[in-house]
Amino acid sequence: DLNQAYYGLPKEDNPQIQYEWARIPHFYYNFYVYQYATGFAAASYLAEKIVHGNQVDKARYLDYLKAGSSAYPLEVIAKAGVDMTQADYLEGAFQVFAKRLEELESLVKQGVHRE
Secondary structure: OHHHHHHOOOHHHOHHHHHHHHHOHHHOOOOHHHHHHHHHHHHHHHHHHHHHOOHHHHHHHHHHHHHOOOOOHHHHHHHOOOOOOOOHHHHHHHHHHHHHHHHHHHHHHHOOOOO
């Protein structure tokens, strides 16, 4: 039991632990966890464009940085070439994830991991 391993208290001795999740408002407040996922997807897509993109992608990234908080977040990230109103950035992020997963699987097959 992770609770006992980390906190030394078995759940049987603390029945309130089952409600622990409810005290953390970002699990259920204003789609906060959803915002983590969409933000991470946008960042993954953007990073891929910066590292593997062309000069236009890099220039857009600098425009994005220069924009600061001059506009709404969706407008600012669009300056970097990430339109979060369309599914393209999600598809791009899924491709990045698939590529990383394939790399991990290849490394594991090669025995490049710790036991």
